[in-house]
Amino acid sequence: xxxxxxxxxxxxxxxxxxxxxxxxxxxxxxxxxxxxxxxxxxxxxxxxxxxxxxxxxxxxxxxxxxxxxxxxxxxxxxxxxxxxxxxxxxxxxxxxxxxxxxxxxxxxxxxxxxxxxxxxxxxxxxxxxxxxxxxxxxxxxxxxxxxxxxxxxxxxxxxxxxxxxxxxxxxxxxxxxxxxxxxxxxxxxxxxxxxxxxxxxxxxxxxxxxxxxxxxxxxxxxxxxxxxxxxxxxxxxxxxxxxxxxxxxxxxxxxxxxxxxxxxxxxxxxxxxxxxxxxxxxxxxxxxxxxxxxxxxxxxxxxxxxxxxxxxxxxxxxxxxxxxxxxxxxxxxxxxxxxxxxxxxxxxxxxxxxxxxxxxxxxxxxxxxxxxxxxxxxxxxxxxxxxxxxxxxxxxxxxxxxxxxxxxxxxxxxxxxxxxxxxxxxxxxxxxxxxxxxxxxxxxxxxxxxxxxxxxxxxxxxxxxxxxxxxxxxxxxxxxxxxxxxxxxxxxxxxxxxxxxxxxxxxxxxx
Numbered sequence: 211x212x213x214x215x216x217x218x219x220x221x222x223x224x225x226x227x228x229x230x231x232x233x234x235x236x237x238x239x240x241x242x243x244x245x246x247x248x249x250x251x252x253x254x255x256x257x258x259x260x261x262x263x264x265x266x267x268x269x270x271x272x273x274x275x276x277x278x279x280x281x282x283x284x285x286x287x288x289x290x291x292x293x294x295x296x297x298x299x300x301x302x303x304x305x306x307x308x309x310x311x312x313x314x315x316x317x318x319x320x321x322x323x324x325x326x327x328x329x330x331x332x333x334x335x336x337x338x339x340x341x342x343x344x345x346x347x348x349x350x351x352x353x354x355x356x357x358x359x360x361x362x363x364x365x366x367x368x369x370x371x372x373x374x375x376x377x378x379x380x381x382x383x384x385x386x387x388x389x390x391x392x393x394x395x396x397x398x399x400x401x402x403x404x405x406x407x408x409x410x411x412x413x414x415x416x417x418x419x420x421x422x423x424x425x426x427x428x429x430x431x432x433x434x435x436x437x438x439x440x441x442x443x444x445x446x447x448x449x450x451x452x453x454x455x456x457x458x459x460x461x462x463x464x465x466x467x468x469x470x471x472x473x474x475x476x477x478x479x480x481x482x483x484x485x486x487x488x489x490x491x492x493x494x495x496x497x498x499x500x501x502x503x504x505x506x507x508x509x510x511x512x513x514x515x516x517x518x519x520x521x522x523x524x525x526x527x528x529x530x531x532x533x534x535x536x537x538x539x540x541x542x543x544x545x546x547x548x549x550x551x552x553x554x555x556x557x558x559x560x561x562x563x564x565x566x567x568x569x570x571x572x573x574x575x576x577x578x579x580x581x582x583x584x585x586x587x588x589x590x591x592x593x594x595x596x597x598x599x600x601x602x603x604x605x606x607x608x609x610x611x612x613x614x615x616x617x618x619x620x621x622x623x624x625x626x627x628x629x630x631x632x633x634x635x636x637x638x639x640x641x642x643x644x645x646x647x648x649x650x651x652x653x654x655x656x657x658x659x660x661x662x663x664x665x666x667x668x669x670x671x672x673x674x675x676x677x678x679x680x681x682x683x684x685x686x687x688x689x690x691x692x693x694x695x696x697x698x699x700x701x702x703x704x705x706x707x708x709x710x711x712x713x714x715x716x717x718x719x720x721x
Contacts, residue, residue: 281294281297281298281301282301283298283301283302283304283305283328285298286331287299287331287335287340295335295340295341296341296342296344296347299332299335299341299347300346300347300350302328302331302332303332303347303350303351303353303354304350304354305324305325305328306325306328306329306332306354306358306393307353307354307357307358308321308325309357309358310322310325312385312386312388312389313385322389325389326388326389326392329389329392329393329396330392332396333392333395333396333399336396336399336400336403337399339404341403342405343400343403343405343406343407343410343411345410345413348400348410348411348414349414351396351397351400352414352415352419354393355393355396355397356419356422358389358390358393359390359393359394359397359422359423359426360422360423360425360426363428363429363430381430381431381432382430382431383431383433384429384430384431384434387431387433387434390434391433391437394434394437394438394441395437397441398437398440398441398444401415401441401444401445401448402444402448406448408448408449411449412449412451412452415445415449415452417452417455420445420452420455420456420459421459423438423441423442423445424442424459424460424463426438427463427474427475427476427479427480428474428475428476429475429476430475435475435476435479436479438476438479439479439480439482439483442456442483443483443486446483446487454498457487457498457502460480460484460506461502461505461506463480464477464480464506464509464510465505465506467510467513468509468510468512468513469509472513472514472515477510477518477519478518478519478521478522481510481519481522481523481525481526482522484526485522485525485526485529488526488529488530488533489529491533493533493534494534495530495533495534499530500537503527503530503537503541504540504544507523507526507527507530508527508541508544508545508547508548509544509548510523511523511544511545511548511560512548514553514556516556516559517555517556517559520559520563524562524563524566527541527563527567528566528567528570531567531570531571532570535570535571535572535575536575538567538568538570538571538572538575538576539571539575539576539578539579541567542564542567542568542571542579542583543579543582545560545563545564545567546579546582546583546586549586554593554595554597554598557590557593557595557598558597558598558601561590561598561601561602561605562601564583564605565605565608565611568605568608568610568611568614569608569610569611571614573614573617576614576618577618580614580618580621580622581621581625584622584625584626585625587602587605587625587626588625588626588628588629589629590602591603591626591629591630591633591646592629592632592633592637594638596638596639596641596642599633599637599639599642599645600639600641600642600645603642603645603646603648603649604645606649606652616656619653619656619657619660620660623653623657623660623661623664624664624667627653627661627664627665627668628664628668628671630646630649630650630653631665631668633646634646634647634650
């Protein structure tokens with residue numbers, strides 16, 4: 211009963227509760243009073259964040275764009291603070307990812323001019339050394355280069371069967387070169403940058419990037435191939451981890467060119483790169499490097515278009531022999547394997563390359579290949595093409611080659627002397643006749659007895675050949691006489707038996 215009465219009495223509110231409630235009321239009134247101001251500020255911030263998100267998401271994935279502040283790419287590097295230059299650099303790279311059709315100069319001309327001016331600003335900024343190549347900056351630059359450079363070339367409509375441009379054809383120039391050149395310049399400065407962290411950069415200049423870069427060597431624009439040559443050489447020198455992959459990829463391109471297509475525009479530039487690469491090989495040479503010589507460089511003598519890159523190819527081969535002279539015999543065997551038979555201009559190039567190789571060939575290596583080599587030289591001395599015959603004669607003017615011949619004259623002179631005699635008797639070109647007489651005089655002074663022995667052997671061979679020809683003539687005469695006698699006997703036996711010869715009967719029926 212007492213409890214029921216007490217429960218109906220009013221309770222006092224504690225001071226603490228009242229103060230809390232008053233504070234909460236006042237705070238609520240304050241928050242409601244400022245709600246419109248906070249809403250306006252929040253909308254402004256959210257709009258800016260949305261702009262940042264839109265700009266950064268184009269260049270990087272979400273994981274890469276974290277912490278990247280967007281700056282208007284139209285601003286100049288001089289107009290922003292040092293802390294914002296890095297963000298402006300990335301924003302300008304983002305702007306340059308747009309690719310335009312350059313075949314029509316009047317189309318999007320304003321945008322094209324803006325892009326080129328932005329690219330030039332980027333090149334100047336990198337060359338000044340102010341940029342810091344962080345991972346977002348490296349990713350943005352590699353993406354911009356890939357977007358602008360990596361493309362599929364149109365089909366080749368040239369009718370020549372050679373690999374790439376020939377000496378008679380005019381080079382074809384890319385209409386977008388005004389932009390491509392600046393992009394290549396920017397990529398080259400990026401690779402040459404002193405403070406570039408290779409460990410970070412190799413994640414973006416990876417195998418896929420290098421393969422696409424190698425595909426560009428098939429460009430018909432010689433200016434682009436020249437830029438690619440410099441850039442690939444710098445990548446090979448700076449990114450040591452990629453060196454085996456680059457060598458393997460170039461080998462695959464050469465295999466496909468030699469054994470499948472025989473069409474490629476950049477073989478000369480690739481060989482020019484490898485000329486300096488081979489000169490830097492450590493001794494003793496690795497088996498991998500020797501395989502590159504045997505399976506890639508030597509088969510490159512096979513295509514008809516070898517004249518386009520022969521100078522660079524010869525330099526690479528010579529570099530290998532300078533590293534290891536024991537390779538000379540295998541290289542000469544490869545030359546003899548691919549020696550041209552009907553292409554005189556190609557034969558001239560082979561003889562010139564052979565002279566450079568023989569100048570570095572030791573006696574031991576020379577003796578391994580001198581018999582097949584001078585059998586081929588005998589054909590060249592006796593060639594009806596006067597330039598081939600003249601070039602083969604001039605080999606004897608080389609002191610080192612003449613020394614090798616002199617010390618092995620017992621084997622070499624019998625192989626070539628018959629060609630010299632044949633030239634002296636029947637070659638049509640007077641210059642070749644004079645060179646032949648000079649070589650015969652030189653050989654007589656070298657070893658007169660051997661020359662006389664060779665002369666006697668040739669005379670014996672000629673007399674034996676004449677006797678064999680006479681025997682063949684007499685044999686054919688006897689066969690013809692026997693055939694005539696058999697035919698006459700057949701006709702006589704047919705007439706005695708009352709039979710009409712088949713031919714006569716046929717004629718009478720026809721009449």
